[in-house]
Amino acid sequence: MAPVIEVTGxxxxxxxxxxxxxxxxxxxxxxxxxxxxxxxxxxxxxxxxLRRGESLxxxxxxxxxxxxxxxxxxxIYPADEGRVDVRAALTxxxxxxxxxxxxxxxxxxxxxxxxxxxxxxxxxxxxxHEILEFAELQKFAHLELRHYSSGMAARLAYAxxxxxxxxxxxxxxxxxxxxxxxxxxxxxxxxxxxxxGHSMLLVSHEPRTIAAFCERxxxxxxxxxxxAGPAEAVxxxxxxxxxxxxxxxxxxxxx
Amino acid sequence: MVPVATTRVRQAPAQFAGLVWTLIRTDFKTRYHGxxxxxxxxxxxxxxxxxxxxxxxxxxFAGDPQYKLDLIIGLFLYEFFQESTKAxxxxxxxKGYLLTKARFPSWIxxxxxxxxxxxxxxxxxxxxxxxxxxxxxxxxxxxxxxYATYQVLFVAMVAGxxxxxSVLFMRYRDLNQVWEVVTHxxxxxxxxxxxxxxxxxxxxxxxxxxxxTPIILFSRSVLIDGRTPSPLAHALxxxxxxxxxxxxxxxxxxxxxxxxxxx
Numbered sequence: 001m002a003p004v005i006e007v008t009g010x011x012x013x014x015x016x017x018x019x020x021x022x023x024x025x026x027x028x029x030x031x032x033x034x035x036x037x038x039x040x041x042x043x044x045x046x047x048x049x050l051r052r053g054e055s056l057x058x059x060x061x062x063x064x065x066x067x068x069x070x071x072x073x074x075x076i077y078p079a080d081e082g083r084v085d086v087r088a089a090l091t092x093x094x095x096x097x098x099x100x101x102x103x104x105x106x107x108x109x110x111x112x113x114x115x116x117x118x119x120x121x122x123x124x125x126x127x128x129h130e131i132l133e134f135a136e137l138q139k140f141a142h143l144e145l146r147h148y149s150s151g152m153a154a155r156l157a158y159a160x161x162x163x164x165x166x167x168x169x170x171x172x173x174x175x176x177x178x179x180x181x182x183x184x185x186x187x188x189x190x191x192x193x194x195x196x197g198h199s200m201l202l203v204s205h206e207p208r209t210i211a212a213f214c215e216r217x218x219x220x221x222x223x224x225x226x227x228a229g230p231a232e233a234v235x236x237x238x239x240x241x242x243x244x245x246x247x248x249x250x251x252x253x254x255x
Numbered sequence: 256m257v258p259v260a261t262t263r264v265r266q267a268p269a270q271f272a273g274l275v276w277t278l279i280r281t282d283f284k285t286r287y288h289g290x291x292x293x294x295x296x297x298x299x300x301x302x303x304x305x306x307x308x309x310x311x312x313x314x315x316f317a318g319d320p321q322y323k324l325d326l327i328i329g330l331f332l333y334e335f336f337q338e339s340t341k342a343x344x345x346x347x348x349x350k351g352y353l354l355t356k357a358r359f360p361s362w363i364x365x366x367x368x369x370x371x372x373x374x375x376x377x378x379x380x381x382x383x384x385x386x387x388x389x390x391x392x393x394x395x396x397x398x399x400x401x402y403a404t405y406q407v408l409f410v411a412m413v414a415g416x417x418x419x420x421s422v423l424f425m426r427y428r429d430l431n432q433v434w435e436v437v438t439h440x441x442x443x444x445x446x447x448x449x450x451x452x453x454x455x456x457x458x459x460x461x462x463x464x465x466x467x468t469p470i471i472l473f474s475r476s477v478l479i480d481g482r483t484p485s486p487l488a489h490a491l492x493x494x495x496x497x498x499x500x501x502x503x504x505x506x507x508x509x510x511x512x513x514x515x516x517x518x
Binding site: 023103 | 278
């Protein structure tokens with residue numbers, strides 16, 4: 001059976017200019033002044049596949065390229081090189097702690113985020129109660145988001161995202177939000193979806209999470225996959241990596 | 256080197272419609288958030304503005320009743336242009352928090368950003384036609400249809416500008432200030448407060464390049480003067496709309512794929 005996600009030789013670099021020009025004025029004044037650019041290679045020929053019904057972990061230190069890889073797989077960033085084939089509907093759960101319309105209440109924000117994540121209004125209206133209940137925010141349904149704490153806003157976001165799940169789920173540090181009760185609800189929802197046959201790509205810095213929730217895992221270091229294998233073995237290797245002295249950072253390339 | 260390819264996931268019509276409706280509804284709600292009267296004010300604004308301007312101009316320009324209507328049409332259409340292009344230019348920046356969360360076509364955010372201004376324009380148009388009808392100057396159905404067509408073309412030009420400006424704004428962060436200066440100067444380029452005839456004829460062609468100019472002049476022509484612009488004039492307006500919209504789409508398509516990286 002073909003994998004639901006197939007990533008082949010994906011590379012990604014970002015241009016870091018020596019001098020930033022962000023305005024029409026700066027571009028006009030510096031038109032003939034040379035500017036050196038450095039290319040920061042964040043991902044270097046990354047290849048992997050996510051099989052149908054599999055839970056795949058992704059580990060790596062800060063700056064190893066995990067978030068960029070998730071955004072490329074989710075179609076938010078384009079890759080410079082390589083190929084990403086996604087063969088089923090995908091729901092990314094990324095950066096959900098930030099970004100709401102503060103002037104709207106929870107119900108309007110649920111509709112805004114939910115429709116962006118691919119739900120229809122009919123589905124959302126039927127699920128609003130369940131979403132608020134999952135986030136334990138029923139009492140604050142008509143409160144504008146500007147009055148929410150960051151934890152409340154994050155809980156609401158995860159509750160919407162969990163309801164919006166299609167065949168594939170991509171999660172970034174999902175179990176790092178909320179109190180123990182909310183974490184437990186997230187974890188049981190995750191297991192429920194996995195049992196139901198959803199394919200998952202889970203990023204975490206927490207080795208126990210990867211070992212407990214994934215069958216296989218990848219270790220990303222300096223933009224490359226340095227290890228792929230059983231989740232527990234990759235989690236152990238990640239712990240070893242953290243104790244090593246020399247941190248591997250993405251390497252600049254000629255720009 | 257392996258070719259770059261990313262699988263496209265299509266949105267079902269119900270998902271697309273839900274997203275468009277939610278963006279329009281929440282924009283509308285956010286705009287009138289906390290105002291006395293809320294939505295009612297949004298609906299009353301064009302009517303009250305029309306009546307206030309009519310009362311003031313009837314007094315100031317008592318000797319020239321046609322001028323006051325020309326002025327009101329010019330002012331309303333230009334305000335639509337200023338408001339909608341400003342919203343379009345800022346749209347991707349303003350809704351960036353949505354673009355980094357999921358994959359959906361960002362042009363929807365850009366195009367729906369004009370919705371508030373379009374609602375105001377539509378209500379103004381209804382008020383204007385009703386006023387003309389009750390004062391014995393009812394425009395013919397053909398004139399109303401032409402007027403509506405001009406506004407559709409105006410919205411298409413605004414959409415073209417907004418598509419280009421919204422992605423360019425991510426690179427040129429003072430573009431909104433530059434555009435504000437341009438639209439202020441443009442107010443005097445468009446024949447809003449003066450008749451086009453007072454300028455030398457050789458300049459008229461240049462003035463028509465500024466999108467509000469043909470829309471304002473043609474709208475006045477069909478609704479107030481009862482004259483239909485020539486087929487050539489219509490062809491040039493269509494061409495101008497196609498150029499603005501086409502250029503906007505091309506610039507947007509070239510820059511949009513990397514716009515999330517600039518948020």
